[in-house]
Amino acid sequence: MLNKDAVKNLNKHDKEEFDKLMAEHAELFRERVRMTDARNRQRIEINMRIAQFCAEHKLLK
Numbered sequence: 464m465l466n467k468d469a470v471k472n473l474n475k476h477d478k479e480e481f482d483k484l485m486a487e488h489a490e491l492f493r494e495r496v497r498m499t500d501a502r503n504r505q506r507i508e509i510n511m512r513i514a515q516f517c518a519e520h521k522l523l524k
Contacts, residue, residue, distance in 0.1 A: 464524045487509050492506070
């Protein structure tokens with residue numbers, strides 16, 4: 464689970480990077496187009512990048 468207090472305490476650069484990742488995630492999941500292999504790989508890749516970022520910055524509870 465995401466620690467929202469930790470997200471608020473990120474420095475400006477990290478917060479911008481986090482917001483960019485989350486916007487990319489939202490865009491991929493907003494489009495309810497047919498699940499193609501390419502689309503599925505994109506979703507897996509962005510989820511992995513978000514998880515890595517959260518782990519590196521200790522944003523998980």
